[in-house]
Amino acid sequence: MQLQLHRGRSELDVVTQVESVDQFRVVREDLARLGKAMAMLEAVDRAGVDRESDGALYRMLLGGLRALDAGDSALVVPAFYLKLLVHDGVGPEVRACASCGAADDLAAFDHSSGGVLCRSCRRGSPLSPDALELMRMVLGGSLSAALALPPSPATSEVEHLATAAMEHHLERRLRAAGAYS
Numbered sequence: 001m002q003l004q005l006h007r008g009r010s011e012l013d014v015v016t017q018v019e020s021v022d023q024f025r026v027v028r029e030d031l032a033r034l035g036k037a038m039a040m041l042e043a044v045d046r047a048g049v050d051r052e053s054d055g056a057l058y059r060m061l062l063g064g065l066r067a068l069d070a071g072d073s074a075l076v077v078p079a080f081y082l083k084l085l086v087h088d089g090v091g092p093e094v095r096a097c098a099s100c101g102a103a104d105d106l107a108a109f110d111h112s113s114g115g116v117l118c119r120s121c122r123r124g125s126p127l128s129p130d131a132l133e134l135m136r137m138v139l140g141g142s143l144s145a146a147l148a149l150p151p152s153p154a155t156s157e158v159e160h161l162a163t164a165a166m167e168h169h170l171e172r173r174l175r176a177a178g179a180y181s
């Protein structure tokens with residue numbers, strides 16, 4: 001079983017290679033799921049540095065694609081983004097306020113500030129208690145349980161926050177690499 005992610009390969013090449021490893025029939029035949037698979041592949045493509053030898057990244061991507069194939073949870077891509085941020089060493093703090101350490105009254109999320117923020121330190125986006133719980137499940141070892149939950153407003157919230165965090169991370173990487181002058 002092998003998945004190769006070479007620099008310069010198009011996303012379609014990668015999909016073709018993934019498809020030869022596993023069938024992922026449902027993903028291929030469902031445009032919405034294929035779009036989500038592309039989103040994950042694109043994030044890996046833009047985030048990975050040593051991806052050719054990055055076994056953890058490979059397993060994470062395969063896990064994401066399998067989750068997408070098994071069930072079309074709206075949380076698959078945002079959960080993948082959050083895991084990818086952790087993998088890249090910039091996982092958001094979700095246990096306590098990233099600014100002052102307070103454990104209670106967590107009410108906002110701002111990836112550039114390090115994660116969740118309490119009411120006093122709040123900046124970035126508002127965060128509901130349900131969305132906080134969902135992020136804790138995803139990052140705290142209860143990913144399968146989180147993916148099995150029915151969609152809710154908290155799912156959309158996490159989707160929005162995780163996508164923004166991923167974009168923020170990727171733009172920082174690009175700037176650090178001198179891609180922006």
Ligand SMILES: [Zn+2]
Pocket residue numbers: 097098099100101102117118119120121122
């Ligand atoms: Zn605080």
